Amino acid sequence: MNPQLVEIIDELLxxxxxxxxxxxxxxxxxxEQELVDDLHDHAERMRHGDDSRLPELKFSLLPTGDLNEIAFSSGWGHHYVRLADLFDELYTGTCRPPRKPNP
Known part of the structure; x- marks a missing residue:
């Protein structure tokens, strides 16, 4: 589990x-309650080491994803962009296969 990913989800929540x-x-x-419940579920799963829903959250954070649409239509688009960019960086690092050591 990456604690920074949990922090991002908590900030979104x-x-x-x-x-x-x-x-x-x-x-x-x-x-709104469905949104709150979903983000809460993401956070709780991550806290318990379950990252199985990360791809789904990644999809929601895409430029035309559900969270993007909600953020911009609700007036917090600038926060969304910062959090989505950070999520992307961390997600890529979390899901990237480990590098082979240099010989």
């Missing part, structure tokens, strides 16, 4: 909980 979210521009979440 804090932003979402801080005010109303416009979920109308994406098809995945029917309401």
């Amino acid at each position: 804090a932003i979402v909980r801080s005010g109303p979210q416009d979920v109308d521009w994406q098809p995945y979440y029917d309401n």
Whole structure:
């Protein structure tokens, strides 16, 4: 488990909980509570060493993903870009196969 990935999810969750979210521009979440529940599930799984949903979260954070649409339509797009970029860097490092040592 990468604790920085958990921190990103926790920050996303804090932003979402801080005010109303416009979920109308994406098809995945029917309401804010579904979004909160999903992010909470991601965070809890990561805390327990289960990274099985990371690819799904990565997909949600893509430039046209559900979280992108919610962030920009809800007024926190600048936070989203910073967190999505950091997530990308960490996700790539987490999921990249280990390098072979130099001979």
